[in-house]
């Protein structure tokens with residue numbers, strides 16, 4: 204049992220120990236990772252770090268006590284609003300990430316719609332199947348129903364007719380992505396905006412991953428369809444700074460077309476014996492670090508700095524896409540409009556490719572066959588990959604060839620296993636069987652990925668819940 208040490212450790216042994224803990228982390232500084240990490244270089248890291256630590260202790264819970272934070276938040280929100288073609292009416296808040304921004308947008312729309320329609324108890328939001336899992340989480344936490352509709356099986360873009368058909372008097376929100384995480388394509392925002400207007404419902408554009416980058420790609424000559432406040436009918440947008448704005452994690456923004464809708468995001472409480480609470484966001488006490496760090500980086504890099512990073516991302520994406528098309532057996536799903544690729548194969552098992560790449564020091568992410576699609580691997584390409592294109596493609600080609608020679612992954616046969624049959628004992632035995640011991644994953648994951656890919660979403664969810672529950676137990 205780990206306990207608080209009686210005597211504190213000296214600084215050297217503390218940091219030494221943390222360094223030891225780090226030994227098995229993926230070496231992200233080398234850039235050989237295509238998800239989770241958005242990093243520029245040591246110079247930028249130093250700015251982020253310095254700004255973060257200089258506001259580490261300030262508490263953004265009360266902006267009247269720390270007006271510095273209010274000022275920075277107003278400026279960051281204004282930068283985001285003008286970046287997304289908002290007018291002077293657009294308002295918003297700085298949040299801890301895409302999930303929080305999405306939660307708040309769903310809550311604001313839910314509460315305003317409920318006030319306008321008090322007779323409707325069970326209300327619904329319509330999601331294309333490519334919408335981020337954060338919307339399912341929001342539906343779960345906020346007790347609204349998620350109605351999932353298919354996307355076009357070739358382009359992976361939202362099917363506007365399917366969304367239209369799903370609208371009922373209980374629909375309070377339409378959701379679309381600009382672009383989707385899984386396939387990097389932008390949903391038909393203008394058409395969905397029209398649908399929202401015609402039906403007098405709210406429309407959230409999830410630009411968490413793309414909102415910051417896309418306007419720069421447009422400046423660089425890419426044909427980017429309208430996806431922001433320039434589109435009538437868009438009522439709110441989420442955009443993360445901790446992705447393509449390269450801010451320290453804990454940095455996103457939720458924007459509303461006007462204060463009338465944002466008002467419903469804010470929680471206040473005076474029904475207790477302590478301070479009267481005002482929380483515009485989910486967190487209450489929160490460090491000023493992420494906001495200060497984000498503010499500093501936006502101002503440090505500026506338009507020119509970001510344009511250059513976006514150019515590097517664009518060049519890396521084009522070269523990697525062309526390289527992938529040249530490698531026999533691989534192809535890109537849909538026509539990505541950003542630096543997010545889903546790569547599939549009809550000849551080689553993609554989960555073997557992921558393992559082979561892992562053995563060569565690269566992290567790439569599996570995506571399962573869902574929504575009528577095919578299993579694939581995902582790449583979030585960033586400016587850091589600009590100088591890694593050639594070694595990446597060489598290793599990818601080699602990995603495909605090695606994977607081609609391997610027998611199909613040894614899949615665990617789940618038979619007719621159903622979620623209801625699962626219990627602690629069967630789950631424990633199951634983890635052992637697939638080679639997961641003490642929360643440690645086997646070095647080759649193809650068998651597990653293959654099994655998850657062919658299991659029902661409900662079974663995968665139950666399995667992951669059990670796994671996570673074990674993982675966070677000492």
Ligand SMILES: Cc1ncc(COP(=O)(O)O)c(C=O)c1O
Nearest residue numbers: 300301302335337384409411412
């Ligand atoms: C399109 C999109 N929406 C939402 C999110 C969730 O963001 P976060 O992980 O910051 O909560 C992501 C994350 O990748 C995303 O790509």
